[in-house]
Amino acid sequence: MTRNICFCAAITAVLISLCIAATLDIPIYRQRLIVGDETRGKSIKASETKPNPVWHNDTIPLQKFMDAEYFGIIRIGSPAKNFKMVFNTMWGDTWIPSAHCGLFEIACMTHTRYDSSRSSSYQEDGTIFSTGDTANDLQGFVSRDKFRLDHLTIENQSFIEMTHIPWIPYGLSKADGIIGLGFPDLRHIKAPSFFTNMLKQKLINKPMFSFYFNRDATTERAGRLVLGAPDRKHVNESTLVTVPVIGKLYWKIKMDRMVIDVRNKSHPFCKDGCEALLDSSTNTIIGPRDEIQLINDLLGARSFVPAIFKMDRYMVNCREFAKLPPIDFKIAEKTFTINSKYYVQHLTYESLEICLSPFVPSDEKFWQLGGAFLMEFYTEYNFNHGQVTIGKTKF
């Protein structure tokens, strides 16, 4: 009984947390070497300590929760408090739950909350925020504080203290909040975004970030996000291709075609070309309803999620998923192939297991390439050039 409840909770968490997030697993930053440390058998004079290198990038190791969420810890305030954050390319603002949220705000209660009265570096703003969207109704107000990464500290970073957070999808997610990595025009609040602030404060010298994800279930290492630099160690450089971004709002690129070969027959999708958004907020691939239906049919996937979740998820047979066909994405005249080993979401809890097709229908015309694509392809995002660079991940 308990086990079933746990399982349901875990699976629900997995399904409704559409977020891939990145874990900031940051070691304690030592300002300087310990002077006169006798435990190492010799004493170090202050003059012998090496100066700290000046960092113009930061690396954020990612961790994962099941095969669903990639989230990270960022330290906010003084003294700093840890928040698990999703790094979301589809969003422009930064938000965390507020200590001021109401008593019946379950999604707030189940997460770490920011209490401005306990942070000496807090600065008041108070601008009211509301998405005004009934489906995803977030409400809060703007505040500012220090954000600490591994080596870099962002001063005076504006964020939204959320006082109302919808139970679905946030209630059971592991992550507390979101850091938006979309273009600045995507944000709701006026103040500079997390990324813009890093550039303005000259903390990084390249206006770019890069993602490498690792879905391999045998390792805790879930990839990493590098801010201000490429991460070419994790890509086969001969496969890199750079494509322009359409519109500088989302990380939207042109996709020429998608092809699935089943039983020697080639099934094309996005036949006349389409728009695709690189989406670090989901582990799925989202596309137009009619095409997704056909793809799920080709994969032999059956509808799985009860209608109340308002999410169309499809299940594949866990015994068979290795036999599912590879899927080709044609972008800039190159072929990016994803394999079922990585694109099927394989969720296990004790002896129970569920395998999900990554393909989720939507009523939009564009595609969203989330984890099922990003697990096999390393990506670089350049704000100034408005470009995305994609290459085969080197695990």
Ligand SMILES: *[C@@H]1O[C@H](CO)[C@@H](O)[C@H](O)[C@H]1NC(C)=O
């Ligand atoms: C990040 O900065 C450090 C310190 O300046 C440097 O040693 C390192 O090579 C940089 N990393 C990348 C990926 O550029």
Ligand SMILES: *[C@@H]1O[C@H](CO)[C@@H](O)[C@H](O)[C@H]1NC(C)=O
């Ligand atoms: C802090 O950020 C706010 C909002 O962007 C800005 O108005 C203010 O000038 C900044 N303060 C400092 C000291 O940079």
Ligand SMILES: *[C@@H]1O[C@H](CO)[C@@H](O)[C@H](O)[C@H]1NC(C)=O
């Ligand atoms: C890198 O990609 C090229 C071109 O696809 C391929 O020939 C080569 O074997 C790959 N290298 C590695 C180390 O996977």
Ligand SMILES: *[C@@H]1O[C@H](CO)[C@@H](O)[C@H](O)[C@H]1NC(C)=O
């Ligand atoms: C697919 O084509 C190959 C080679 O042409 C053939 O050997 C095989 O039987 C075909 N498979 C099916 C399922 O038609």
